[in-house]
Amino acid sequence: MTTVQTGTTGARRRDDSSRRREGRAAWILAIPFCLLFLAFTAWPVIQSLFMSITDTKARDLRHPFSVNVIGLDNFAKALSDPIFRQAAGNTAYFVLVGMPLTLVVALAAAVALDKGIARFRAIFRLGFYMPVITSIVAVAVVWRFLLQDPGGLINTALGWVGITGPNWLGDPSWSMPSLILMATWRNFGTAMIIFLAGLQAVPAELHEAAAIDGAGAWKRFRHVTMPLLRPTLLFVMVTTAIGYLQFFEEPFVMTKGGPLNSTISLSMYTYQQFGFGNYGLASAMSYLIFVVIAIVTAIQFRLLRERT
Structure with missing residues (x-):
């Protein structure tokens, strides 16, 4: 008995x-990442949070300890800035129209690839995903030439059928819809791939059982596919909304925020403030964007979370 206990104790010690x-060993391997994270992520975040409550400007970089702490004045100044409010409205417009449009196009393409285009599925999947892996600057430049007036390919094609196309990027009424169209075309490929994976995970037996009970294709999609696709839809909505709330490259390359600030976004206006040297104000704007993203994400989780 004593020998067994001694052996058990020795095994536990080993x-x-x-x-x-x-x-x-795990900590030793993790130390390089931890150091890089602290140096290039955690410290800049803490520093920018401090800058948001100070009057830091470009001239203060040489004397960072001479800045004045002004509390929430930068946040109040940002919220009272008419251009910032216009940028917030433009961003909301972009998200509220662009995100549903992107999701609908992506889901339609995923259903078509899952059911209707089985023979050439790989080719279509690659073609739909190609814009995602293409440089956003290259895509924006190409679309700028497509949409230019006069001489753009889109207006030229419309002229062939007797339609006079608008000045897509020069008219405030059409500039944001043009960016939404381009963003939808470029980004739906990512959502499509994720939707396709979710559709292929739906058990075929459930569809067969619903068909036996007399459910048509639309009812099977609505009452069988969509409930099981809820986690996938939540993930795609959250990631798409986060990306669209930070949209920057499209207006920066295609319109420079114009015409008449009709396409300036929160991220672009924040970038401009950094360029002007208003680091404290720009940091405050960045944290306002972060708060908006957090609120939108929380709302999406609340609406689409699994109900037990």
């Missing part, structure tokens, strides 16, 4: 010693 060695 196991404890082995776990300690593994723990030390």
